[in-house]
Amino acid sequence: MNSMFTFSWSCGGYTFQVLFKAPGSTPAIYVAEAIKDAAQEVLYPDGIILLNVDGDDSEMQSILGDDALQGALKRLGTKTGLYTATIGPDQKNVETKVVESMPLADFITGKLRETDVLADMFKAGIQQIFTSKKIVIPAPPGYHFQKPSGDSASHFIRAEEVLSHSQVVDFLALALLVRMGKRENLKTIYIDTMGISSVAYALRELLRRSQSNNIIPRIVSFHSHDGLDKIDSPMPGTAYCIISASSSLSLEQKWIEKTRCKSDDVVTLATFKGAVGDENAIFTFERPDNWAEHGAIPTLGTRGLRTLGERFQQEQMPLKKVTLSRDHHPLSTTKDLAQQFWSLPFLNVDVATPNGRRRTFYAEGTLLVKNRTFQKWLEKELRSKVPASIQGIIYQNDSASLTLARKCRNYLKKFKVELPWGMHSSDTYERHLDTLDSKRGLLILAAVIGQGHTLLGISRDLRARHEGSKLYLIGLQVCAEKSESKFLRSNLSNTKDGTNGFNLWNCLATGSAMHQSLKREESLYRTHPALKPLFDYRHSRQVNVGLGEAALLPTAIGNASLGLRKDFLFWPEGYKEGSQHVALVLATIGAILEHARTDKKMDERYCMHSDTVQHVILDPQNFNRFNDGIIQASLLRQAYPSELNYSATHEESGFMREFLLKIFSARNKPQGEAALEFALALAIHRLKIQKTDLEIVCSRTTELLTASDFDKHLLILLNLARNQPPSNSPAF
Secondary structure, rough: OOOOEEEEEEEEOOOOOEEEEOOOOOOOHHHHHHHHHHOOOOOOOEEEEEEEOOHHHHHHHHOOHHHHHHHHHHHHEEEOOOEEHHHOOOOOOEEEEEEOOOOHHHHHHHHOOOOOHHHHHHHHHHHHHHOOOOOOOEOOOOOOEOOOOOEEOOEEOOOHHHHOOOOHHHHHHHHHHHHOOOOOOOOOEEEHHHHHHHHHHHHHHHHHOOOOOOOOOOEEOHHHHHOOOOOOOOOOOOOOEEEEEEOOOOOHHHHHHHHOOOHHEEEEEEEEEOOOHHHOEEEEEEOOOOEEEEEHHHHHHHHEEEEEEEEEEEEOOOEEEOOOOOOOHHHHHHHHHHHHHHOOEEEEEEEEEOOOOOEEEEOOOHHHOOOOHHHHHHHHHHHHHHOOOOOEEEEEEEEEEHHHHHHHHHHHHOOOOOOOEEEEEOOHHHHHHEEEEEEEEEEEEEEEEEEEEEEEEHHHHHHOOOOEEEEEEEEEEOOHHHHHHHHHHHHHHOOOOOOOOOEEEEEOOOOHHHHHHHHHHHHHHHHOOHHHHHHHHHOOOOOOOOHHHHHHOOOOOOOOOOOOOOOOOOOOOOOEEEHHHHHHHHHHHHHHEEEEEEEEOOOOOOOOOOOOOEEEEOOOOOHHHHHOOOHHHHHHOOHHHHHOOOOOHHHHHHHHHHHHHHHHHOOOOHEEEOOHHHHHHHOOOOOOOOOHHHHHHHHHHHHOOOHHHHHHHHHHOOOOOOOOOOOOOOOO
């Protein structure tokens, strides 16, 4: 292996090959080989520059006089020239010499004396160092990085990956030396991790060679954010700090605040463009297309992966596959709701409410209030929980909650319970607070809620005006996570005297995957006009109009909606087959998956989470097990992208390749009725397989397509899946 670090550099319209000779002994044969390599390029460089540091004069003379080097120069002939450039002891001046003269000799000897030109040369070398290896590491599928700073991000910069060759380390140290300039009183070089200690020691050696004093700086690692508070602030001008990498440059800022040093006393080797102060870093990366951090992380459905130890390593366990089953994933919530409402238009999907909010799942509260099972529960709660001191009712301002409030008032009248304060909506009760008795109880009602913002607002407003008992009775809470319901219960029921009550008939926690899927679908619709005929009716609806039976993409058979057949594993018997169940099936699958993700009591083998660093996926066999198109499509919509990422292993990716080929080839039959949903999942990258398998699926399927509208849309989605421009013309 050649110990020379070489890189190309363009300046003034010319191209040069720079050969860096590290300090110390370097065999002349290495320099000769580097020159020969340059001579073998198709396009000769306009010049070859042998870059070295002051103090190697005798070494350079020996190299230049060596027979091997002279032979290499003869090979160059008159095609290019060789020049030496020596960085002076002050790290600013450059002494240049002509070894083999060419017309560019005057240009070289003049230009390299300019400070900006020297900095540009080092910038070219640094560019090669940081782009030659994979430095920006993505988190494993299903995870995000919990960085030492406490922040979260989808990617991590591992700068020490570039330090595997000594000549690279020496060049990086020289770049730092030129940057920091002459420092006669430097006593300590701080680093954030021992992973970059080789650079610090190389820098110290360069300082020793270039300075006349006998001060040898100490090398001290403060172990990133954890150790920053434990170091003593150095005296001004006595320390220099090298930070390996930071995506936000937060560690550099904390160092400046802690030590009160100048900004040129600290440097970060690598960061991302856009970070505050990124112009001061040695190198800046473009942020990856799928970059996410901080507030965007929760929407990814990923788990935190801590970076531990001095070298920020992560452990990872083998893939965990989960097959859904009635025995291991039962959920009475969805079973009961399905049985109560499967013959009614109870649930809808993606409904825009008049207040401007979108509900991924919208429950029709009036049907809930009329339900006999719910009414029995309500009567029991009123008999056993309503305080004797009750004076009135506050209800959420919607028609279903108003009906619920009237039922409660009429039922209480049977027991001679009067409501002297009356019955008021959440929009009007504040007008009547002057007549409210602060000691007597209140009944607060809502038929259907989401996160419960209205109820939280009522609780907040009453805090200063009412100290009596408050009983909250809610019919159904539809939310993304069960923790939202626990949070609401905790906030509304916890009081100093323990007199508040919170009772909920049912909670439907469906996860946030469906919401993400609809957003990605809408983004595709907005950016690709060719898909307008397929998506237009889905994303141009009026207020209070949901997708209904069209919540999933249609089949190729008569453009019909996907329908449910007999024997759905998670429902009891008794329902009628048909497409009227789309919203309920979506909610059922979403609730089962969310329960599997969050239930701490579930057997580790069957839960969709792992307490260790392990990628958890839906076993691809689920798509064979649940072979109704409506259930397959619901799995695609309600699973998180990490749970559908089969690109990590050849086995799972290969299985999905063959399965997708069967689905697309059978698109005109019941077996392939969810073909558009699978194609969409590939196009918006919810479903992932390895690139080679994806190419096979797309190319073989394209050969089967006809000129039908369905096949045109399928082709567009498949082309988007492999990042090709949309096309609606199948290749026959």
